[in-house]
Amino acid sequence: MNDRVTLAGQLRVWRARAQPGDAGVRSLAGARRTSGLRREELAALACVSPDYIKRLEQGRANPSGPVLRALSRALHLSEAEYVLACQLAGHACETEGLVPQRISPSVLRLIDRLGRVPIAVFDAAWTHLDHNDMWPALTGVDWMGRRGRAANMVWMTFVEDSAPVHVRHPDPRQHKASMVADLREVAARYPADLELRGMIRDLRSASTEFADLWASGCVAAHSTAHKTIDHPLVGRMELDCDTLSSHGCNVRIVVFTAEPGTESAEKLRVLSADSAENPGHIHP
Structure with missing residues (x-):
C-alpha cells in the first residue's frame, strides 16, 4: 500500500x-x-x-x-x-509576497445574491477572479476563458483595448491614471510577486500612455463613477459604478447599478432577463 x-x-x-x-x-x-x-x-x-x-x-x-x-x-x-x-x-x-487571489465565502454569497446587477470580483492588481451572469452580459467578454494578463483590467485597458461593449468614462485620463496608481500601490505592497512585476514591465514597453502615467508618479483614487455604456442589445445606458473593498480577502468588488425608475434601469432589467434565459451568452 x-x-x-x-x-x-x-x-x-x-x-x-x-x-x-x-x-x-x-x-x-x-x-x-x-x-x-x-x-x-x-x-x-x-x-x-x-x-x-x-x-x-x-x-x-x-x-x-x-x-x-x-x-x-x-x-x-x-x-x-x-x-x-x-x-x-x-x-x-511565497504566499506573503504574492497578490492574494482567494475569495471569501461571504463575497461569493454576495455575488450569488446580487444576481440582477452586474458584479465582478478582482484581485488588488485588477485581475478578474469571479463574476455573476450579468457581468459578461454587460461587458460582452467571455471572462471564464481568460487567465493571467488576459484577465487583467489594466492590461486589457492599455494593451488590448478591444472590448465589444463600449464604456465611456466622464474623465478617461483620470480613470486610467487611477488604475496605474492602483498598480503602483499594489506593486509596493507585494514586491515578491514576479508575475506582477513582469506585467508592469511589459505594460511600460507595450503602451506609451501607460509608461507616461507610470513615470508621472500619478496618484488617483477609485471612487463611485457615472459611466455611459453603449450595449449592442439594449442600447445606451447611464450607470453608476461602485468599487468596494473586502478587507478580509483583499479584493475589489465592482458593481454597476442604475437609478430606479429610469430608462437605464429598465434596460438593465431587460439585460438581466436575457442573461437568466441565456446564461453564459456573450453579446457580440
Whole structure:
C-alpha cells in the first residue's frame, strides 16, 4: 500500500470535497453523479482543459505556478493547502509576497445574491477572479476563458483595448491614471510577486500612455463613477459604478447599478432577463 502524499492524490481529494454552489457552479436538473466538482467544471473554473485535469489527477502532468494558483482559487484551498500544493508540485511558495487571489465565502454569497446587477470580483492588481451572469452580459467578454494578463483590467485597458461593449468614462485620463496608481500601490505592497512585476514591465514597453502615467508618479483614487455604456442589445445606458473593498480577502468588488425608475434601469432589467434565459451568452 502506497501512503505517499502526491499532488495528484490531493487534487482528487480537494475536487471531491469542493461544493459546486460555493464555486459558483449551478446545479442542473437531476441528481449529480459525482460528489464535489466534475473535472469539466474544475477545468472551466481554472481555464484549462478537462483532459489536463485528468492528466494532473493521474500524475502525468505537473502544473505551472499560474495554473496552480488558478486551481487553488477554484478549489478554495486554504493558505496551508496552497503551500502543500506548491511543495508537491516542486514550486517555491511565497504566499506573503504574492497578490492574494482567494475569495471569501461571504463575497461569493454576495455575488450569488446580487444576481440582477452586474458584479465582478478582482484581485488588488485588477485581475478578474469571479463574476455573476450579468457581468459578461454587460461587458460582452467571455471572462471564464481568460487567465493571467488576459484577465487583467489594466492590461486589457492599455494593451488590448478591444472590448465589444463600449464604456465611456466622464474623465478617461483620470480613470486610467487611477488604475496605474492602483498598480503602483499594489506593486509596493507585494514586491515578491514576479508575475506582477513582469506585467508592469511589459505594460511600460507595450503602451506609451501607460509608461507616461507610470513615470508621472500619478496618484488617483477609485471612487463611485457615472459611466455611459453603449450595449449592442439594449442600447445606451447611464450607470453608476461602485468599487468596494473586502478587507478580509483583499479584493475589489465592482458593481454597476442604475437609478430606479429610469430608462437605464429598465434596460438593465431587460439585460438581466436575457442573461437568466441565456446564461453564459456573450453579446457580440
